[in-house]
Amino acid sequence: MSESRTPAQVLRDARQKDSRDKRARVLSVVDQLVAENEPVTFTGVARAANVSHWLVYAEGVREHIEAARHRQGRAAASGARAGAKEPAGWKLEKQLLQEDNRRLREEVGRLKAAVRRSLGQQLDQFGAADLGTRVDELTAESQRLQAERDDALARVKDLTEQLSEVQDDLASTRISLRRMIRSENQPLK
Secondary structure, eight states, X not given: OOOOOOHHHXXXXXXXHHHHHHHHHHHHHHHHHHHTTOOXXXXXXXXXXXOOHHHHTSTTTHHHHHHHHXXXXXXXXXXXXXXXXXXXXXXXXXHHHHHHHHHHHXXXXXXXXXXXXXXXXXXXXXXXXXXXXXXXXXXXXXXXXXXXXXXHHHHHHHHHHHHHHHHHHHHHHHHHXXXXXXXXXXXXX
């Protein structure tokens, strides 16, 4: 009789199987590239195996790719491409990076243009007269708030002085009350 598995065990087993499948796919792609004498690059392997870039740099996979690159480098050095200055795979890697950079530069350009248009529209909405009026409103509001602050500070000062006087009166009253209580509690002679 088989033991029933918990959902967590089923999920863990599925993840492990998926991980094994992806790693096997990566190793298969590396072997295929080596067999076809195609340059082995981390980016090229990740794309061909349809896995994340993280996986091709993971322990156990990275070493296999580096070993294949090393073998290709030695073969290229001893073969017809011995005179090439770039190791095998760098040309493809460079080409992929250049494509990514071009795409990113175009996207940055589009985003900058959109920001410029947006700021231009916002500035167009406010004419010079509107801006002058707004500055005057803000100046008047600032002066009003400063006056309120000054009034509040003066009120705080007055209340602090009143509190000090009341505390002094309270202390005096306590002393007098204690004396009075003592004199009433003393036995008559």
